[in-house]
Amino acid sequence: SQQGEEDPQALSIQEGENATMNCSYKTSINNLQWYRQNSGRGLVHLILIRSNEREKHSGRLRVTLDTSKKSSSLLITASRAADTASYFCATVSGGSYIPTFGRGTSLIVHP
Amino acid sequence: SAVISQKPSRDICQRGTSLTIQCQVDSQVTMMFWYRQQPGQSLTLIATANQGSEATYESGFVIDKFPISRPNLTFSTLTVSNMSPEDSSIYLCSGLVNEKLFFGSGTQLSVL
Numbered sequence: 001s002q003q004g005e006e007d008p009q010a011l012s013i014q015e016g017e018n019a020t021m022n023c024s025y026k027t028s029i030n031n032l033q034w035y036r037q038n039s040g041r042g043l044v045h046l047i048l049i050r051s052n053e054r055e056k057h058s059g060r061l062r063v064t065l066d067t068s069k070k071s072s073s074l075l076i077t078a079s080r081a082a083d084t085a086s087y088f089c090a091t092v093s094g095g096s097y098i099p100t101f102g103r104g105t106s107l108i109v110h111p
Numbered sequence: 112s113a114v115i116s117q118k119p120s121r122d123i124c125q126r127g128t129s130l131t132i133q134c135q136v137d138s139q140v141t142m143m144f145w146y147r148q149q150p151g152q153s154l155t156l157i158a159t160a161n162q163g164s165e166a167t168y169e170s171g172f173v174i175d176k177f178p179i180s181r182p183n184l185t186f187s188t189l190t191v192s193n194m195s196p197e198d199s200s201i202y203l204c205s206g207l208v209n210e211k212l213f214f215g216s217g218t219q220l221s222v223l
Contacts, residue, residue: 031210042115042203042214043154088153092210098144099212101154 004032004072004089004102012108019076021105023089024069030092032065033099034074037086046074046087081111113139113208117215124194124222131190132202132218138185140206140213145179145189148201148217157202160187194222 007022023032031050035043049056049065049072056063062075076083086106090099116135124130136143143160158166158179166179181187191198199222204215 033211035212041201042117042216043205043212045211045213048211090212097142097207097210098156098159100156103153 004091004100006087006089006102006105008105009103010106010108012110013079015079015081015109015111017079017109019079019083019107019109021074021087021089021107023072023074023102025072025089025091025102026070027093029067030094032063032072033090033092034061034063034072035088035090035101037088037104038084043088076107079107079109081109083107084109113137113206113213115140115204115206115213115215117204117218119218120216121219122221124220126195126222128194129190129192130194130220131188132204134187134189134204134215136185136187136204136206136213139208140185142207143181143187144205144207144212145177145187146203146205148203150200154203157189160189191220194220196222198222 004023004025033048034046037043047058047063049063060077065072086104088101088104090101114137145157146154148154156169157172158168160181162181178190202218205212
């Protein structure tokens, strides 16, 4: 069953703008991960944030985690047309080591 | 990172036939998984491929329909058997390295 739910389902912005995607989940997690998928192909791991962390950065990506609200956000700053993709959050909970994926946010960045 | 090679990248098949998808991973991978992604949907885990033994299937997936082999640490196959149009999906092989999943490029399957 799905754990994370992304919001919004679709996002359309202009190049240079920031894009923010949110993920909410239902049960306690060990970690939360964000992945990118281009054109229905294989997913690419972007960033992993653990339950005892609140914020992580990687290049133009910033991920926050609020365990009290059971939510995470992915911020892409100064977006580029090449950032056009679907973005998925995935949670790892309990004794499992297998990420469970949400439905994803489809991001379109217009040049 | 890890290198995951999957083939074929796409296929168009007739109803009632079977297709075998191959996946080769590099030696860093500790666990291998097979996912299905139906059009516009999220990823659904089909099974964990276990080396030298039967795969561990998730609810709703059975060995007769999706036989999986993993004869060694770095190679696995997924067969989609007796296909119907409802099996049209992207099938993704993935490997776990240090808590992170790495994916093959996927197999886009269309069943006519």
